Amino acid sequence: MEQNEVTVRVPMNIALVKYWGKRDEQLILPLNDSISLTVDKLTAETTVRMIEGVGKNTVEINGKNVELSSNKRYQTVFDEALRLQRKRKEISDSNGNSTSISHYFQVISTTNFPVAAGLASSAAGFAAIALGIQRLLNLDDSQANRLARIGSGSACRSMFGGLVHWKKGEKEDGSDCVAVKTCDSNWPDLYCIILVFNDGRKKVGSSEGMRRTSETSTLLQHRIESIVPQRIDEIKKAYSSRNFENLAKVIMADSNQFHAVCLDTSPPIRYLNDASWHLIELVEKFNEEEGIRAAYTFDAGPNACVILQKKDAKQFIDLVLKTIDIPEDDLKLAGEELSETFRPSEAAPMVKCSKLVISPMGGGPQE
Amino acid sequence: MEQNEVTVRVPMNIALVKYWGKRDEQLILPLNDSISLTVDKLTAETTVRMIEGVGKNTVEINGKNVELSSNKRYQTVFDEALRLQRKRKEISDSNGNSTSISHYFQVISTTNFPVAAGLASSAAGFAAIALGIQRLLNLDDSQANRLARIGSGSACRSMFGGLVHWKKGEKEDGSDCVAVKTCDSNWPDLYCIILVFNDGRKKVGSSEGMRRTSETSTLLQHRIESIVPQRIDEIKKAYSSRNFENLAKVIMADSNQFHAVCLDTSPPIRYLNDASWHLIELVEKFNEEEGIRAAYTFDAGPNACVILQKKDAKQFIDLVLKTIDIPEDDLKLAGEELSETFRPSEAAPMVKCSKLVISPMGGGPQE
CATH class of the missing domain: 3.30.230.10 (Ribosomal Protein S5; domain 2)
Incomplete structure (x- = not known):
């Protein structure tokens, strides 16, 4: 049976x-x-x-x-x-x-x-x-x-x-x-930090959004034909050669281009909010300091996913804490994951994040 | 001499x-x-x-x-x-x-x-x-x-x-x-309503922004070669035949595409703020009611320019007043221009506009 x-x-x-x-x-x-x-x-x-x-x-x-x-x-x-x-x-x-x-x-x-x-x-x-x-x-x-x-x-x-x-x-x-x-060996050091900025705004669902962009954007077809295939190759190459800088550049460029084609839609679709943009600027600042060590990516919503190597996670979270309000329990869990201690900022935070998750990437399903 | x-x-x-x-x-x-x-x-x-x-x-x-x-x-x-x-x-x-x-x-x-x-x-x-x-x-x-x-x-x-x-x-x-x-006869009924939403954010200057987009966007070249020439023709045709709907569609699509290529830039450039997006949604709503009668367009900043025919200006301003705070003096001037009376909304406005200007379009320089 x-x-x-x-x-x-x-x-x-x-x-x-x-x-x-x-x-x-x-x-x-x-x-x-x-x-x-x-x-x-x-x-x-x-x-x-x-x-x-x-x-x-x-x-x-x-x-x-x-x-x-x-x-x-x-x-x-x-x-x-x-x-x-x-x-x-x-x-x-x-x-x-x-x-x-x-x-x-x-x-x-x-x-x-x-x-x-x-x-x-x-x-x-x-x-x-x-x-x-x-x-x-x-x-x-x-x-x-x-x-x-x-x-x-x-x-x-x-x-x-x-x-x-x-x-x-x-x-x-x-x-x-x-x-x-697509790659035989995993990159175990690759982590992501997810920051939930959901603001309760009514958003355009992804099925509806995709339909609208396919029908009205005059840039989407060019992206599909001429940009995406090359980027897929670049990601594979960067991932298999453990080239974080190249991986990060493509990740950020493609997140931005995805939101660009959403904007090139009639009526235009907007998923990024002020908090998302604050996070983008934070990553840019972090990357200016000692080279590209973090990459942001956003799906069809305002929540950020920051991809980085485990060794850089502590420093990035410290930067986040200067301006973003993170729930204490989430900070405690992040501290346990990294064997570090994080404390909420004492300065008045500019941006509210309702959930922070830090996680390794690339694990598969389990039975 | x-x-x-x-x-x-x-x-x-x-x-x-x-x-x-x-x-x-x-x-x-x-x-x-x-x-x-x-x-x-x-x-x-x-x-x-x-x-x-x-x-x-x-x-x-x-x-x-x-x-x-x-x-x-x-x-x-x-x-x-x-x-x-x-x-x-x-x-x-x-x-x-x-x-x-x-x-x-x-x-x-x-x-x-x-x-x-x-x-x-x-x-x-x-x-x-x-x-x-x-x-x-x-x-x-x-x-x-x-x-x-x-x-x-x-x-x-x-x-x-x-x-x-x-x-x-x-x-x-x-x-x-x-x-x-490019057109012999002017379209005298064409007006615009400018709403200043400047928020004091430090913005990327247009020279710097153009340079960055030219160097990093993978969509700009396609826009330049394959989209713009056609849109220029469509605008000329719509303007000379007084086809407001077609004119408006191209205006909005091109404003959106301009901001899309700014977003498709590394680092990404953002000119639209929450107030700009509120105005976009307002124009969409206005156009859903009785057909396309207004077009928004945004330059390298958050201020909106709404292009419409004079006959529709009163109704659009009435809609604006439901959610946007407009200085009283500007409302008075708008009223004089249109021979109408406008009063500020009594409901708490959601969005602050620091200046509203209503103006005919297409006049030339004067000596």
Whole structure:
């Protein structure tokens, strides 16, 4: 009998070269390649149960039931999983009598960070569901990849540790649109510091934003064709040769260009707020002092992700503390991670950060 | 004897397709064409005196002497003026004896708006100096154009009324880099509402900003080659056919794209602030109601210029007053311009505007 329950823990990921724009909305096929690293400390722990019989699929996230009728992506993933299962059964049933047995899914997921913080939790969550179903149904990597992707595009980048390259592919059915681990050896010293600046402003969702940019930006196509492929190569090269300066330059340039094409959209889309810009200036200042030792990157929101080497993390946090208000508990955890002591600034902070997380990067999913 | 004193009043101008990037820093030759309209009500009234003998050039703006050693552009303009004068003398002196007589200049300029508001006052000022010298020395339009341009690039767009097209030209000496009036008939109903949101933040000056974008943006070249020429044509077509909707769409898209290439710069440049974005959203809202009737455009700063037809100005200002604090005197002047009555909002305003100006567009310099 098949194992009917699996629990996995999957990290979120952050793109170093950004994904923005779909070539197929239904299959979630991107207009351009992207490349990412996982954030080890921010994970979704997810139990997936596949139950024989007739019943309703359920998804519970952090103790709350998800209304599946208004979150159709879950149903899409479950339907695809059952299609893949039937396909496999039909092949293994040598007598040709395909006995159709009903199944349904139960998913229980817990994230170790607030979902509302805007930290791309759905990517980790859908990656976990896809990995769980992969184990339950013995799917291959490309099938699992597809399950994650049709749940939430960039989820397919959370299926592996290390540097992950999500290839856009060319085929209409998406069969060559896969995420792959691209460097054999990980860069263990690479850390990130995430600063949550969420300000409660109503923001343009990424699906809506991508659609609008694809339809109206006159710069996006040039970015896709002429800029992104080169940057993907540069990231791979810098990562595999441990060239932090080159890695950082591309990360920052691509974050800026992603927000530039959002601005080159009608109506224009803005994700960076004053706090984000303050952080950009802080990183610029830090890099002016002793060479490029930190890189900022921002997704479709104001929260900052600063990528640096562990050896520079203490000094960067000290600089942050001069002007940014950080919750004391988060500082304590950062101190434990780095075996250092941090104290909140005594000067009146200019900018409020509601959560700081420091984490190694590049770890993979765990069972 | 030559007339040795001239007074001109010259309006500032606002670009509908933006100039960003120089192909020659010294001659101020732009990387791309731009197209603009003047703002009739914001002018620099300037007296230019050319005095025979040996003396020091002086420039006084709004009662204050300009330190010419740290504002070298004035000296560049005066030197060029004297070179043109000598050239003409040499031609007219049939006996070949070129008697070299020394001259120097006195400039006294008064702007009817605060220079510190960041409203491109230098463009109006240098255009006025160039026009003054043109009258004094009987220069042709292309010579006067050059004088204005080497003072402050976009100044050459303030030399005429109507829609003005500044062509980048191809030649190294800048002789084909000229601004020309491009539509025979003006669009008298076209107005603009300028809202000053200057927040005292230290901003990246436009010369420095252009240099940085030219050197680091990977989108600028595509904009220059593939986007701008088409937009210049679209503006001309929309203006000459009085198609406000098409005009507005290009104006907004090009303002957004200009700020997008600023963001696609290393380090990134940001000119729009929260107030600017509030105004963008207000214009979007206004345009959703009864079709596109207003267009925002922002130069290298947070101040907004909203272009609309006179018939829609009252309704737009009413919308502004719901959330933006406008000085009472400015409201009174706006009321006089439109023969309407405006009252400040009684609700607590969200955004502070330090100056509002309403003005017809497209008027030329006056003597």
